[in-house]
Amino acid sequence: MSLFKRIVIFTILGTMTLFFIHTLSVQASGSQAKIGPVDVSGMSQKEMRKETQKIVDVWQKNDIIIQIGRNEVTVSGEDFNFDVQQSVNDLLKKIDKPWYDFWSPTPSASVDLVVNETENLRQKLQPILGDETDLQMKELLKQVALLPNRPLKIERKNFSFEEGIEISSASINLKEDEVESITQMTKNVNGVLVKPNQELSFFQQVGVPESIRLGSIMASALYQNALQSGFEIAERHQALLQQNYTEPGMEAVIKPSKQYDLKFIVSRDSSIKMRAEVEGNTLNVKFYIAAGEKKPDVKVYTADEESIPSGVIYRYNESLGAGVTESVQQAKDGLTISVYRQIRTEKGETKRTLMSNNYYAPIHEVIETSNEEVIVEEPVTQDPEVDSSFEVNEDTTEVPTEDDVVTPTPPPNEPTADELKNATVDYSEDEDYYYYIYSVEK
Template structure:
């Protein structure tokens, strides 16, 4: 019994020594190789050494130029805009490496902690004044970069733009049918609120992925967006014209999309500030608006060389029609051609006019079908209506010269007796028979 008691006492003493060795002393905080606070290595440093190293690193960072990039807008900050708490940062590190008393044998893990930093009022004032945004997310991104003492320029992304603080640079509206509203609303839900970052390519098909597979309604939404983009300074990288003159939007402002056939609407903003897409469906109307922070150039869009394209008349023979009959197989519709330009005026007054698109919508030719059941006649005769297969009635080419002459076939004479095959009536009502010299 005494032996057991002695063994227990010795064990407790050894255990207590090990625990004391682990947790006591200035070197207890010493971090393993690779550990950092902020971007400062704290490997094998005591608490006091950590404090010195961190204070020195923060002083160096605060005394340097601190440049923030919001999109392409540059904002210059100073060290006085930030308040670092070194003691709290070390306490945060202590908590992260703390181990249960009974796990004294476990090795210390590598730790990467951030510095604790707050924004002084001057920081918020500078960001709001120079971006016209009251966006807490911007401040959060800047403080996160500061907590790791990141080098300038520090780039931050705008997650949202308040319409109250931005200006509308363009818009387009399209009337919808009742059958289109539900599916277009699904597409609009994915499009609405998207932030267009400077120099980041935007793909319509990627933005609305899986929202719809209906080419017709996708094209309507893409056309509204394209029309808005044309009215901005954004560069259009890809756009596909419709084959026929569109009825849902002005000709030249439509954009056909089809992910299966790799038809997309793509564009990119070269502005220094971000923009926002606002898409809504209300009272049977689709509206797409582009809002931007101040800094976008002024844009004016104009059209030139707009004119109708006259259709042709095509004659075609048909064996299904009786002799002398004709039918209109296809009604004519005029085509259209136009060129769209825009002029971009920068803040310094410099203007640049650029070609946006050349649009050609082919006309629909009138097709008239004639009976092929007609009697062959002398090609040198010149009476009746002249027609030529697949020729314009105004065409004078050799291919389209008259090849047949329509004449009424005669089967009986005036007294009712039969006449030879190939006989026909003249314009005066006389009967001409083969070999007759009349």
């Protein structure tokens, strides 16, 4: 064999030898290589597998705590199936180089530790995670791949009503002609998930209602749930008069023309899911939290109730016969009432908050008479206003003691009986029926 052929053969053999050495024993040459949290820099393939398996074995000997909301589930480290060989192969693919590039340093690289669920793990978590099991399992395995020494955490992104826990509810009876419109409105509420610390606006979530009454019915049901859930009330407007669809102090008026919105903030560390349905002639709205979450300890109640007497207003009607009088509007007393909320914290402390002072104007009896001596100004059509001093749109930081008696501020410039007799009659239709408001010129 000629010298030239021998040189060529030795060159090829030498190159192949270097190639196999490079493949079987990957040297980091000062670069960093990691499989999950395991540093395998400068190791051969066999050493990588051995070192990674050793750390995985230690981790799997411990019980693993998984926090799902406020619920804790303990599983075994053996409930996770680690594929160390596949993890090593993934790293080798990243740091591998062409055979002819054996002289350049190996690049730094890291890969996730390959880990899969076991059937035992799924059986333990599926009763809690429900429809979210597949999605949440992927997130859980990403955490496990880092072999953490702290509890694993899962935040429920969604859940069914059957899997959830009801924390509040409100029911409002509807008129027959309101059922269809309210049913349409529920489609923008039912099944909606509101995230922690997210603000919900009625206009943004539900839209502009067909009428003030329809919007206020839905808003009132949402408001009552927000109160019972302990959420922060960012904006709420009361009605001018007592409403027949809910108790005093429990309504939330929606008025697009004046941008009267309802806004509340989910002030908790987990999401809530809203349920809104019309069953028969009843609107039912409920809030849910995921299984395992802690139900808030909240009590909502009213106090400081005081009646405001109604008056009588006479109005001339020339079409009536001589000496004839006719009552055209029945009287209804007004009301002042306060709404309080009491929340018991996890530490057992009780916080009592005044949520709103509500003033409802009285409806005076209107009597028409043919007596020409009774002089009454002509009615003026306008939208009645609610004095701002009787609206509380935000949570107050005031926490009265049990001995405190909070009396709502009386209406300013309350008219006398004589002034009411000469009051201007203003027409409105914000109520179930047409009614009159009486304005006194000062």
